[in-house]
Amino acid sequence: MGLTRARRTLFAMICAVAIAGVYAAQPVLAQIGTDLGVPQAHLGWIVAAGQLGYLAGLAVLVPLGDMVDRRTLIAGHLALTAAGAALAATATQISTLLIGLGAAGLFAVVVQTTVAYTAALSTPDERGRNLGAVTSGVVLGILGGRIAAGALATAWGWRGTYLALAALLVALACLALATLPPDPRTSHATYRQVLTSLTALFTEPLFLSRGLIAFFLFASFGTLWSGLALPLAAAPWHLSPAQIGLFGIAGLAGALGAARAGRWADSGRASAVTGAALALLAASWLAIGQAPRSLWPVVIGVIVLDFAVQAVHVSNQHLLTTTHPHRTSSVVGGYMIFYSLGSALGAAATTTVFATAGWTGSSVLGAVFAGCALLVWAASRRTANTAEQPQLIG
Structure with a gap:
């Protein structure tokens, strides 16, 4: 067809x-x-x-x-x-x-x-x-x-x-x-069959680890995009909504730049790409945190952050759909639950932190979320390597 x-x-x-x-x-x-x-x-x-x-x-x-x-x-x-x-x-x-x-x-x-x-x-x-x-x-x-x-x-x-x-x-x-x-x-399928398939996924180590990575990944993402308008609209910049919206161009460039992440995953490098991208995500907050003082570092940080987020997101979905080729709807739908929870957490937390600790506090929050995602990746990689080691019979 x-x-x-x-x-x-x-x-x-x-x-x-x-x-x-x-x-x-x-x-x-x-x-x-x-x-x-x-x-x-x-x-x-x-x-x-x-x-x-x-x-x-x-x-x-x-x-x-x-x-x-x-x-x-x-x-x-x-x-x-x-x-x-x-x-x-x-x-x-x-x-x-x-x-x-x-x-x-x-x-x-x-x-x-x-x-x-x-x-x-x-x-x-x-x-x-x-x-x-x-x-x-x-x-x-x-x-x-x-x-x-x-x-x-x-x-x-x-x-x-x-x-x-x-x-x-x-x-x-x-x-x-x-x-x-x-x-x-x-x-x-019946509604019950689909929900049963979705529920069963939450017991699988790969799904849980990639879901937790997505949770922290998009919490960091939400911290940026739900809070960035606040320092940009305040002194000394006083940017208009249209000017603030233009920062989306930098994010779009970064995300589209990660288009090759799918090909990297096809070549068996999904896990390595995830680790490297999460390290970039954490580092990007050093530049993004400069928003009250300089805008060019923020532009660079936004490009790096959105590149990292998209690279991890593509790698996650590649691994999950490859592992579950016959129930891709359920696995992507379940994975996106972690995405939404993380995004909502980042959105709610960043403005609360900004009100008490300014953009520096929000930037630390975003970096902490990125660090948590990196820790989950490292732990899941170590667990996978341990499981692959031959068992000695004494």
Whole structure:
């Protein structure tokens, strides 16, 4: 059957726009806080709401992708994500904003359904290329979405950002219904079967170690991107949301620079790449911590951090899907639970720490998360080496 270039592009756009809604608040946190009267120490919960919604969606909505027609599911989840974004755009109280962002995050797991549908519509010889192209949309949405959000917020305010996002999501939902083919599957798993498969993964050492690495990895990632707007909007810089959003270009360059991580993993170097990238992640905070004094070190640090995060993320998923080739949806969905928990922790913790210890405190926090990920990697590598050693029979 194969997947046409037009459909591959549509899938990448769906991933980019859906995931952008989870991160769009990051460059405009200060603006939202001023408008709704949110204390600085609590601003991190605005981003965490979307992350926690995404976490819930991974647990309860992703299994639907193995049960119902994925074309209809994609369109429905895009429409519901749009409803969440529209609610956030019209919020006059923080509670309403959090509900809207939580709903947008909940249904943004359409990304996982889209990736699974990409694999289903691809021929074996093009599956890797198609998956790479579609998942690049996720990177574009996470990092490029910040640039767009900052620019839109400067022109139309933060509410205009979410209204534009809602309009895009509705357009994509209509396009998906009109142009995507019906789901080719003739049999479907039950909800209980999918959940049982997912639960069983949490007893496996490889899955747990890679999940914990992802937890600390994205806690460090969230510490940067949910907190960076605060020192940049403060003295001596006083940058606008659009200017803050431009830092996403540096992050995008770093993340896309890690595209070769998949090829490195294919050659059997996934574990070595993980260790080296985590060391880079920890070191990047030395430069990022200079934000109150100089911006160029921050640009370099952001490039290195996003390169490291993407390299580890690709290596993790490569190892897990290679180990579980017949249940990739369950293993990626379960792995992404760690991702969401870590991102939410970083988002909530960085603003709390910033309010009491400034950006230096937030930078130490990000480096500690990176160090914890490195320790998990070292421990799992040592355990694997021990298990591979021949046992002496005395």
